[in-house]
Amino acid sequence: MARNIYREFLELCAFEGQELEEMVPVWEKYSALLGLSEEDVRFALDEWIPKYWDIQYLGVRKMIGAYIREAIEIAKTPEYKEQGVKIVYGILPAILTNYQAMKIAGGDDIFVSFPDMQLVTILNSFFHKVDDYLESAEETGMTYGCRHCALNKTRIGAFQNKVIAAPDVIWSWGFNCDEGPKTDEYINCLLDEDWKYVISRIPHDTHFGTIDDEDEDRVVYMAEQMRDGQREIEEMTGIKVTKENMLQAVKEQGRYAFKFSTLTQLVSNGNPQPLSGSALTNFGQGMTCPFNSGLQYIEEALDIMIRECRQAKKAGTGILPKDAPKVASYFVPFCVPWVDGIFKENGVGTTFSLTFTVTKKQLEPTKYEDPYMQAAEQWLKMAFGQNIGYESKNMIEKVEANKPVDGLLMGFFDFDRWLGAHQKMCSKIIQDATGVPTFYMESDFWEDRDYSPEALRTRIESVCQVVKMRKEMEM
Amino acid sequence: MDKKIQSLAEAYKKRPVELKQAKKDGKKVIEYIGHFVPEEMIRAAGAEPYFMCRGGEPEPPDAVLEYMLRFMNPLARSMMGYHLMGLDPVTPMADLIVAQQADCHIGRITELMEFNELPVYKVGVPPDWKKEFAGEYYYKALMKLKAKLEEVTGNEITEEGLKEQVEYSNAINESLRKISDLRKKDNPPIGGYEFIRLNHYSFYTDPKETAGKLEEIYEGLKDAPGKFKEGSPRILLAGHAVAIGDYVVPRMIEENGAMIVSDMLDEGLRWYNWDIPTEGDMMRNIWKTKYLDKVPVNIFQPAWRERFAYIKQLIDENKIDGVVWYQLSFDEIYDMECTCLAKWMKEINMPFLKLESSYEYSREAMGPLATRVESFIEAVKGGM
Numbered sequence: 124m125a126r127n128i129y130r131e132f133l134e135l136c137a138f139e140g141q142e143l144e145e146m147v148p149v150w151e152k153y154s155a156l157l158g159l160s161e162e163d164v165r166f167a168l169d170e171w172i173p174k175y176w177d178i179q180y181l182g183v184r185k186m187i188g189a190y191i192r193e194a195i196e197i198a199k200t201p202e203y204k205e206q207g208v209k210i211v212y213g214i215l216p217a218i219l220t221n222y223q224a225m226k227i228a229g230g231d232d233i234f235v236s237f238p239d240m241q242l243v244t245i246l247n248s249f250f251h252k253v254d255d256y257l258e259s260a261e262e263t264g265m266t267y268g269c270r271h272c273a274l275n276k277t278r279i280g281a282f283q284n285k286v287i288a289a290p291d292v293i294w295s296w297g298f299n300c301d302e303g304p305k306t307d308e309y310i311n312c313l314l315d316e317d318w319k320y321v322i323s324r325i326p327h328d329t330h331f332g333t334i335d336d337e338d339e340d341r342v343v344y345m346a347e348q349m350r351d352g353q354r355e356i357e358e359m360t361g362i363k364v365t366k367e368n369m370l371q372a373v374k375e376q377g378r379y380a381f382k383f384s385t386l387t388q389l390v391s392n393g394n395p396q397p398l399s400g401s402a403l404t405n406f407g408q409g410m411t412c413p414f415n416s417g418l419q420y421i422e423e424a425l426d427i428m429i430r431e432c433r434q435a436k437k438a439g440t441g442i443l444p445k446d447a448p449k450v451a452s453y454f455v456p457f458c459v460p461w462v463d464g465i466f467k468e469n470g471v472g473t474t475f476s477l478t479f480t481v482t483k484k485q486l487e488p489t490k491y492e493d494p495y496m497q498a499a500e501q502w503l504k505m506a507f508g509q510n511i512g513y514e515s516k517n518m519i520e521k522v523e524a525n526k527p528v529d530g531l532l533m534g535f536f537d538f539d540r541w542l543g544a545h546q547k548m549c550s551k552i553i554q555d556a557t558g559v560p561t562f563y564m565e566s567d568f569w570e571d572r573d574y575s576p577e578a579l580r581t582r583i584e585s586v587c588q589v590v591k592m593r594k595e596m597e598m
Numbered sequence: 599m600d601k602k603i604q605s606l607a608e609a610y611k612k613r614p615v616e617l618k619q620a621k622k623d624g625k626k627v628i629e630y631i632g633h634f635v636p637e638e639m640i641r642a643a644g645a646e647p648y649f650m651c652r653g654g655e656p657e658p659p660d661a662v663l664e665y666m667l668r669f670m671n672p673l674a675r676s677m678m679g680y681h682l683m684g685l686d687p688v689t690p691m692a693d694l695i696v697a698q699q700a701d702c703h704i705g706r707i708t709e710l711m712e713f714n715e716l717p718v719y720k721v722g723v724p725p726d727w728k729k730e731f732a733g734e735y736y737y738k739a740l741m742k743l744k745a746k747l748e749e750v751t752g753n754e755i756t757e758e759g760l761k762e763q764v765e766y767s768n769a770i771n772e773s774l775r776k777i778s779d780l781r782k783k784d785n786p787p788i789g790g791y792e793f794i795r796l797n798h799y800s801f802y803t804d805p806k807e808t809a810g811k812l813e814e815i816y817e818g819l820k821d822a823p824g825k826f827k828e829g830s831p832r833i834l835l836a837g838h839a840v841a842i843g844d845y846v847v848p849r850m851i852e853e854n855g856a857m858i859v860s861d862m863l864d865e866g867l868r869w870y871n872w873d874i875p876t877e878g879d880m881m882r883n884i885w886k887t888k889y890l891d892k893v894p895v896n897i898f899q900p901a902w903r904e905r906f907a908y909i910k911q912l913i914d915e916n917k918i919d920g921v922v923w924y925q926l927s928f929d930e931i932y933d934m935e936c937t938c939l940a941k942w943m944k945e946i947n948m949p950f951l952k953l954e955s956s957y958e959y960s961r962e963a964m965g966p967l968a969t970r971v972e973s974f975i976e977a978v979k980g981g982m
Binding site for chain 2: 264265269301305306331351543544545
């Protein structure tokens, strides 16, 4: 009997019962619109996902399922647009509060997503298949040699290939890189004048070591940017976000962040380590990327994953033997999960991402009542929002708080003139302060066309050797 | 004429020695990065400014790689690279390095300066320039800079002092405009290569004397015969920056039979087409001219359609035959603008050449560069 690849794939993602029956034809249709052939789905089902993802856990399979739901949502945007649903996009990195508040306010009348982020995550993490989008963008003129960001290329490629509809508005946060918001001007100038955007930006002008979130002027300005952006979006969509919507979004985000922090602790402190860094980091996306299908699916997966990690701890089981060394990362490159795989092959686990780990200060209650001031303060407490001196100080705190850390992997952001540019300096600062050996690896977080497993294997193996040797000497 | 230009070049070379003496005499030396940092404010505070925009050599960009991602543009990397190599005579004695913060390249390079404990001061320039409150952010940044300069120098920046310095700058601009306008002639007596150098040297000479020296040059040029072959293609040079010392490309364009008769560069050259008004509140005047009146820089958003409109105006005013877009390697936002410009240039049938430099001008790199420039110029000639 011939296999039904689509059904098997959804079963892998923990769909079941009536919903499974309903979803099979839906997935078949929309996976094709995303550019996935039946063979691509089979490859993911039989080879890629079993090899690189910890699918022995229901939590991981449900997490993949949550992403698949979102992939289908994104592929439906042309239909949504025809139906009159307001489409709002955003880009990474951003605080989700505003976007989630819009979804809470608008319900089914609004579609909210960071389509490039979701598409890269879904297509490369689980199918190894985002290259078509990237090449499409390069054909428009995003030159290959200039090291443009794969996220931005995916946005261009997805629109160019009609996978996603033009939004009613994209709210581009330009609080980090220049290329993200400028990509929308690029699309507007080159591909479609109806690609409407709102940008929110702030100069990187705090001095080394300044505590960004305590700079009152900065908090006020950033809040003003957010408020102004929200106002423009509301004018363009006709959907009004109330203070209650914002507060509910803040509450939901806080709840998810707390749960994710719990999972991070379980993974970082677990011995043996219960879950890979890639999977852990992918759970973190619930804090950085809105899900139009709602947080409930990924949050359900997260709840299950926390339970399963606790069970693994009790049972003394994990993804690596007891006492295996652990390497933290600036950001575990979950879109190229073979990096994690090579570490594991060499007996080393990747654990938490500095960017997704919270400081004590981030968990403290805000001093502001205004939701925009709260969101601004929240952003400036995050690593993304800080000057290198303050960010490094916080990285040191995170490394110390999540020890044992046998090594720290930096890099994988060679396409980003902000988040990637300073990492060599951070490495030096952190290593000097914590004694944890840091390793800088020039590579790409989102895609692997330039950095193949063959190219990075030797480097990763040598990192593993150093880490293991140090660990053995300490024991 | 060459002697007069040469005398300015000598003044440029002697500037570090002058600064050393000025330090001994108790003056403060303040380096600055980017045109959103008004040199007039530094002068009005009684300090000696030094424009940091040196480039065109391959080693300094590589010198920062121990600390910095390699995919940063070579001009930004050079700003710290010369210092790390011990080839920057001014930075070690600078009392302050004032850097505009408008883009990530300069942003992270100034953090590298801070990492190396250099005395950096940042001036934030929001790129979303159409928003009133973003403009106010830059204005406040200028006011904070004013306070900082007063603190460092111990001198008050007065309205009169600012006005005086702005008048010097405006006089320099006017002289440069007059010289540049000579390039509108069918066969101009000066090309882009010389004009760019003149423009560069004007940053390093005493502003009280610079306009006068430029006027002398203008007087010598205005009735001089053309220096190009009849029928040479007229080129507009556009892009990010021609750094001080990075003259290979403009020279190559002109050595291969074309003449650069107009320019639109965001950095390196004075914004000589935009004078700062001298009536009213000087800080507001400086702010408005730089932020709102000047054609937007590439990083501003939105900017590219307005920049294209300005380029079209330059094309018409200067009877341009072809546009050369000069881009620095890994300058991602200029790379994106270039794609849009290429499309729009095609729509108006304007020949367009994109050149990119990593400041690697080895024999191996020069060959293909020269071939592209030659082919472009031949193609433009063929279409004239």
